[in-house]
Amino acid sequence: MAVFADRPGFVAAPEGPAAHFGNPTGEQRALVAGRAVVELGLGVVTVSGPDRLSWLNSITSQLLTGLERGASTETLVLDQSGRVEHAARVVDDGSVAWLLTEHDDAAPLAAWLDTMRFMLRVEVADRSADLVTLGRFDGSSAPDDVVVEWVDPWSSVAPGGWGYAAGEAHPGSDWTLRIDVVTREAAAALAATGAPVAGLLAFEALRIAAWRPTLTDVDDRTIPHELDWLRSAVHLSKGCYRGQETVAKVHNLGHPPRRVVMLHLDGSDGVLPAPGTAVELDGNEVGRLTASALHHELGPVGLAVVKRSLDPEATLTLTVGDVVVTAAQEVIVPPGAGATANVPRLPRLGAVRRS
Template sequence: MPGAAAADVADTTDFAAAGENASIGDWHSAVAWHYGDPLVEQRHLQEDCGVVDRSHYRVIEVTGDDRLTYLNTLFSQKVDDAQPGTVTEALNLDANGHVQHHMTVTILESSVLIDVAPSGFESLLKYLYMMVFWSKVEITEAQRAIISVMGPRAPETLVAAGLAFPQVGKAAPVGNSVVRHLPWPAGGRVDVLVRREDLAGAWDALVNAGAAPVGLMGWEAERVVSLRPEMGLDIDEKMIPHEAPRWIASEFDTAAVHLNKGCYRGQETVSRVHNVGRSPRVTVMLQLDGSATLPSTGDAVMAGKRSVGRMGTVVQHADFGPIALALVKRSAQEREDLTVGECAVSVDPASIDRIEQLPPGRVAMNRLRGK
């Protein structure tokens, strides 16, 4: 029975005990990787409606009178005046602008929910505790699990399951759950944040309403195509926000970085790169030679004998075959001699970050110099 299977694989004991030093296999062992036919499962996310158990993610709840101003001073997103029902993304950076955490932020009437991949939960929670000082806030782990619903038939499926289909970028409480709508992967997704004790029942309700069970492999494939890096897989200790262009802004994505706010750690790097420079590396999607041994996360991307990047998530996609996210040097995006071990790779043309115009600060500097 799908609900029973979801309850079995969604137990949080394994990844909570494993902690942040666990491998991706440890994190994924908490949920189903697939239900027997992963490529067919992924089709449901594209063509009708699929539901993915993402209960290995963990959720922090921040309450108290100062919750919005407190979070606004810490992260790259502007939330000090956010209205209840707002859903956005944010980054936590170090003093040099290196990415420490990526999170989804849901603003409710009297609290803020922050969910992160399991690799970043403990360190983010510790950081939030350390930065309280005089702020009137309380920080706890929220015992909530995330289920994601995607596909063209998601609206009617959610309604049939007794839930809701909010507008993009909005969240709505429904009973004991919170339902929110984000714009990626392609076509968007609706996350249902349920109490952990309600996970099996919520899963069953969605499946009975017509959603097909889809393993995490389907979600990961869509995430890679969406060029969305994840902590512990695609982000190294040197990564800065502009190296993931979808975090900055686009016409169809929720940006994780608000470019018109300051007063947060690492903001100087964000401003400098955006206004006068370019990121040294960029997140791209690699197409892999399926006849060779597939590379692993962390392997070096090579151009001849020179390392030009780092492999991230590797996964099979229903349309593209074997693909991966990678951080590569900007100058190497269009090279034709890229390899990872014995595997030939190439950057998918649609993911190449071509900057056609100089950044505004550089234009102003050139004017002053008479160029």
Template structure:
């Protein structure tokens, strides 16, 4: 295998610096994720462990997710919002019976917030990123790869339907809006997610998994094509959950009070968030340079949104996720820097 090319060597300012961009052939790596299975080292993500008797009720009270009945062997997603309902943190969650694990975007400052909110709760949140590494299997061959690693088949995610605006009370049962199946894996765990699985392993063991490695560039191309948002990439300081597509996996619309709940309820019942997440097809004619995160999206010289993640997809060409105003029509001619763009919402 070709030597790993680190993102830090290509873009030292990237928030993904510390991850591998590719192993010599990013296009082949993209095809591997679509046709078979590959292993992506995402160990630059922040990992927080939350042991303690009150961990689930405490996290339930602070977040958008219904966590009181999260069972050992289950995972989900959550958001922590500002008082005005803007996304401040997004975390993937895993419960193993003694500890609730949160994995977040690199450099997350969530731990400071959790420590300030402990009060008299029996919880001991700690950043354990130095000891634990998150890896991701991606592709249709995930179950076969897990079986080869000694993991019994895990059911795919179990997601509740998002109710319509002004839904009747009792529409959503008192459980997480999305449940991911989890199994023990050595000293850590494996969590089955959509089209893949996440593995938490001791950092010293992260290079021992016998599955072909794939760089983060291929993973991101796969994510963008599937329109899956990342906090801090497809969000800004005023992004609401419904705008960026976080409601379905990370928000329980009938749980008790939490910070920002009023805004979440109001936006959902009005049925029209101010902005929407879209996939943009870039012409790639004027320039071969991909737009950087935050590049304005314009229509008739008027800014209507911003680019999150832009990638070179092996079939779609240059594409990007963007957050644009909800009243922008699908056939509107857009511009991103020097490129024209067509919206695929």
């Protein structure tokens, strides 16, 4: 059951927590200002045992050996071709590595990890049922009795990573997300205090504006480069892991076949295209929308994965029923991304000054 289900205006999201409480725009402002918390409904997988970090390091994309107690990072599980299969936010408390993933991915991730244990001293558990994940931004106070806290590294390029995003000012530079993992009892106690809350619609709008990728932006062809995920989830100098050859080859010698863009959507008809909507140019499909929301400053926005060759200046269309919604692109991953000696820096389109 959603932690804040008893609050006035509660409307459930498909994931279970609140989509909103009647005022998504106001909830965004409160959330980003550090005046509210949001129940994220993430899955929680734990890995314990003395071999946990060296083992996770050997099978995922991030450098995890030597991860300091309480330090936060992010890692990906790739297939042999470098395509993203799982993604996890990682923090180690000194005896347990905590992996936070999308709710629907927790059980598959735990099951896959179990198949990879062999004779190593590790234990894997899916703790999603008895723990709650609460998101907040700088300015807010941590709830009582936090089990573990993950601090999003998205605000800068992680050591060993690489940022493809165009422009000098990255909108993720002021992304200060913290995720607190608490027991259901602690979450219920917080709810009883009447603490201000926001829904997932508010969080999604802020995530899109920060160009922050998650597993919800992934399809069966996604490689990390396409979403600029080398910024936070890939270490380019670590040892071998499944999919590393593709990561290195595309980054050093080639170009990702697709790239993520932010779309500024025409809201004059009051229609917001849903994730999965085809993105078209002159009637031909050139990509797919992966996320959309109404942002409190930018208006209707979305993330889309499009063909690498698509002209960044082209005006795109998305069809919802009988309504055609036009969209202007804002470059995130430039067409020339990869082949690292020749990464162009393109200006941001329609940038909004952020205080």
